[in-house]
Amino acid sequence: MIDLVLILGQVYDRLATTSDGAAARALLGSPQSVIPFHQLLTIPRPARVLAVFRPGGVPGVPLTARRVASSWYLYDDPPLGTARIDAVITALTALYIARSIPWCHTRVTFVSAPFTDAALDLTGRRFDLSTTQRG
Amino acid sequence: MSDPIATLLRGLDRLERQLLTVAIPRGLAAAADHATGALQSSDAYAGQSGATRASSIAYAVTPDDDGSAASSQAYAAAAEHLSGFVGHAGMPQSEAVAGPEYGVVITVMTNYIDILENREAGKEAVIGPVITNEADAMTRLIAQGIQEALG
Numbered sequence: 001m002i003d004l005v006l007i008l009g010q011v012y013d014r015l016a017t018t019s020d021g022a023a024a025r026a027l028l029g030s031p032q033s034v035i036p037f038h039q040l041l042t043i044p045r046p047a048r049v050l051a052v053f054r055p056g057g058v059p060g061v062p063l064t065a066r067r068v069a070s071s072w073y074l075y076d077d078p079p080l081g082t083a084r085i086d087a088v089i090t091a092l093t094a095l096y097i098a099r100s101i102p103w104c105h106t107r108v109t110f111v112s113a114p115f116t117d118a119a120l121d122l123t124g125r126r127f128d129l130s131t132t133q134r135g
Numbered sequence: 136m137s138d139p140i141a142t143l144l145r146g147l148d149r150l151e152r153q154l155l156t157v158a159i160p161r162g163l164a165a166a167a168d169h170a171t172g173a174l175q176s177s178d179a180y181a182g183q184s185g186a187t188r189a190s191s192i193a194y195a196v197t198p199d200d201d202g203s204a205a206s207s208q209a210y211a212a213a214a215e216h217l218s219g220f221v222g223h224a225g226m227p228q229s230e231a232v233a234g235p236e237y238g239v240v241i242t243v244m245t246n247y248i249d250i251l252e253n254r255e256a257g258k259e260a261v262i263g264p265v266i267t268n269e270a271d272a273m274t275r276l277i278a279q280g281i282q283e284a285l286g
Contacts, residue, residue, distance in 0.1 A: 037256045037257070037258070040255060040256050041255065052256040054256050054257050056264065056267045056268070057264055057267055057268035067271070069267040069268075071256075071257060071263075073253075073256040073257065112253070115249065115250075115253045117253060117254055117255065118250070118254070119254050119255050120254075120255060124253060126253065126257070128263075
């Protein structure tokens with residue numbers, strides 16, 4: 001069994017650092033525009049489009065859990081609408097194909113409608129993933 | 136002597152009725168109870184009026200029960216907590232399930248739950264994490280309920 005934290009790290013890295021993720025990264029505001037959620041309010045806000053990663057919970061009891069969920073929150077400045085976010089979502093859909101994470105089956109489980117985050121003063125959309133160990 | 140084919144068909148008819156009217160509703164109800172417990176125990180959001188926690192509910196819907204009694208009760212709870220509350224401008228919000236369906240509705244009866252679900256990258260989300268975290272357990276409970284009802 002693969003460490004579920006390791007899987008979440010691979011999901012994050014796939015956009016943040018891998019060569020496969022370069023095309024999607026190029027649609028973001030800067031190379032620093034991929035961050036984990038705990039940095040959202042603690043570092044100067046990177047250029048938009050901004051991709052914020054939130055790992056989800058682990059269903060089931062620890063010994064039997066084989067699936068992990070995670071989300072990318074994609075943000076842009078409100079006057080720009082969601083066109084740039086939509087382009088990133090298209091790129092993420094291509095990036096997270098079924099066998100994109102080693103030894104796992106990955107699928108996109110939800111893409112939200114655009115929303116306004118008044119606290120951040122940003123427009124956003126959420127992109128959810130489910131990653132299940134194979135075998 | 137009875138016709139074995141006719142007997143078989145009557146048995147299958149009984150099985151189908153038992154499945155649709157007893158077994159599946161029992162499984163869905165168990166799953167809904169489980170999800171309601173998870174919703175009620177969430178500590179993701181701060182909670183100001185108490186309306187979110189009071190109206191967080193999961194309820195089963197079937198073609199015979201659209202869940203309106205459960206959703207009305209949750210709506211009333213939200214309305215009670217928000218009545219006279221001046222900390223924010225949120226309002227109770229009702230909803231209805233359209234059409235004959237089997238399922239579990241997981242919801243909060245306020246008009247600002249969407250904001251909580253998405254604000255600051257889901258910091259205060261409650262419904263999404265419950266779906267993610269409890270889907271496997273709920274599926275098991277539905278299967279278990281069906282199995283128990285069918286014997």
